[in-house]
Amino acid sequence: MPERDFSDKSKPTLREQAEAHFGKQIDDTQQVEEKKPEYKPTRAPVDTNQDFLFQTPTKEVILPSGGAGLYPQIPEGKVTIKPIEQREIDILNTDHLVQKNLAFDKAIDSCIMSPKISTNMLISGDKVFLLFKIFELSKGTSKYEFTQICPSCRNKNMSEVDFDNIETTRIELEKNEFVIEELPICKRSITYHLLTGNERSEIDQKIRVIMNSTTASKLIDSTSTEVMNASIDEVSGVPAEYKKEFVKKLIYGDAVYIKEHMNKNTPGMNPVYMFDCVHCEYSGEILIPITSEFFSMKI
Ligand SMILES: [Zn+2]
Numbered sequence: 001m002p003e004r005d006f007s008d009k010s011k012p013t014l015r016e017q018a019e020a021h022f023g024k025q026i027d028d029t030q031q032v033e034e035k036k037p038e039y040k041p042t043r044a045p046v047d048t049n050q051d052f053l054f055q056t057p058t059k060e061v062i063l064p065s066g067g068a069g070l071y072p073q074i075p076e077g078k079v080t081i082k083p084i085e086q087r088e089i090d091i092l093n094t095d096h097l098v099q100k101n102l103a104f105d106k107a108i109d110s111c112i113m114s115p116k117i118s119t120n121m122l123i124s125g126d127k128v129f130l131l132f133k134i135f136e137l138s139k140g141t142s143k144y145e146f147t148q149i150c151p152s153c154r155n156k157n158m159s160e161v162d163f164d165n166i167e168t169t170r171i172e173l174e175k176n177e178f179v180i181e182e183l184p185i186c187k188r189s190i191t192y193h194l195l196t197g198n199e200r201s202e203i204d205q206k207i208r209v210i211m212n213s214t215t216a217s218k219l220i221d222s223t224s225t226e227v228m229n230a231s232i233d234e235v236s237g238v239p240a241e242y243k244k245e246f247v248k249k250l251i252y253g254d255a256v257y258i259k260e261h262m263n264k265n266t267p268g269m270n271p272v273y274m275f276d277c278v279h280c281e282y283s284g285e286i287l288i289p290i291t292s293e294f295f296s297m298k299i
Contacts, residue, residue: 058082058113061133063126064267066172070123073115080113081130083138084295092295101205107295108134120197123176125169125268127197131290132163132269138295146289148275151211151221152282161273161288171267177233180261183254190258191234194266199230204287223287228255231262 060080067077084092088107097103109118111134119127136142142163147156176193183190195203203226211221228247238246250258263270275286 056082056085057137059133059137061130063122064129064168064170064269065123065126066170066267067126068172069174070126070176071117071121073117079115079117079130081134081137082111082113084111084134088295104294105201111138120201122197123194123266123268124197124200125194125266125270127200128269128271128290129168131294132166135294136163144288144294146294148286148289149212150275150277150279150282151284151286153277153280155277155279157275157278159273159275163269166269166271166273168269169267171265173265173267178261178265180258184257185251185253188238189236190232192231192258192262193233194262195227195230200227203227203230204290224255224259228258232258 058080059082060078063074063077063079065077067074084107088110091097091107091110092103094103097106105118105120108131109120112119112130119130122130132142135144143160144163145158145160148159149156178192178194180190180192182188203223206226207221207223225247228250229244232243232247234240235243235246271288271290272285273288274283276283
């Protein structure tokens with residue numbers, strides 16, 4: 001078939017042919033009026049009670065410590081919480097807050113409806129209790145799945161805990177100050193306090209950075225020492241500047257005695273679980289990672 005020569009100006013174009021036929025210039029810029037079908041929406045009648053539609057489900061919980069002795073602003077230990085909503089998801093996804101490790105605490109604090117407190121002022125056991133309750137309210141489940149790096153072989157494991165299986169210890173504290181009259185081995189007396197959320201997060205963060213470093217196989221998890229250093233306020237016969245040295249030299253029997261004393265007086269939830277590595281023989285109690293992974297909502 002021979003190719004058509006479009007440069008041949010002697011032949012009339014289609015438009016010219018059409019114009020010759022209809023006897024007028026065709027105006028192709030003219031808007032064609034579309035006939036739209038008559039549209040009748042079949043929506044359900046609008047509920048005029050909008051307050052009901054957007055009401056946040058809140059929940060009142062009572063802090064395991066009872067509140068009265070520790071926090072003047074929570075005299076009955078009653079705290080009203082709400083679930084994580086879009087506003088908190090935005091906080092969790094805000095990069096500059098994530099980089100400064102502020103996103104998670106800010107999002108959690110935003111879920112405390114009344115009284116207006118920061119969870120970091122609470123003792124760790126009360127804070128963990130609130131975190132788990134907010135988690136359940138937000139996700140509709142008490143099961144938490146996360147990645148755990150084995151402290152022994154450094155391989156990744158998928159772990160799951162059910163917060164319903166973690167016991168809540170309720171101890172009404174009059175004040176956050178405890179005295180051990182005499183330690184079994186060194187015979188000294190000590191005064192200690194239970195760590196606040198702030199103190200505990202600082203330690204966990206410090207340890208996490210150390211343990212996730214590339215040379216971690218040579219490092220030792222010093223959480224226990226860090227907790228002792230931060231909790232013990234006074235040791236009889238030991239000047240304050242030697243307190244760290246005293247902790248470093250604590251003999252096993254005394255360390256266990258202090259730990260048991262603390263556990264006995266700690267209300268709330270202990271965020272630990274039994275971890276069994278699928279890659280090696282390791283088995284032991286590990287801290288449940290309460291990090292941004294807790295509400296992994298990259299949506
Ligand atoms: Zn392992």
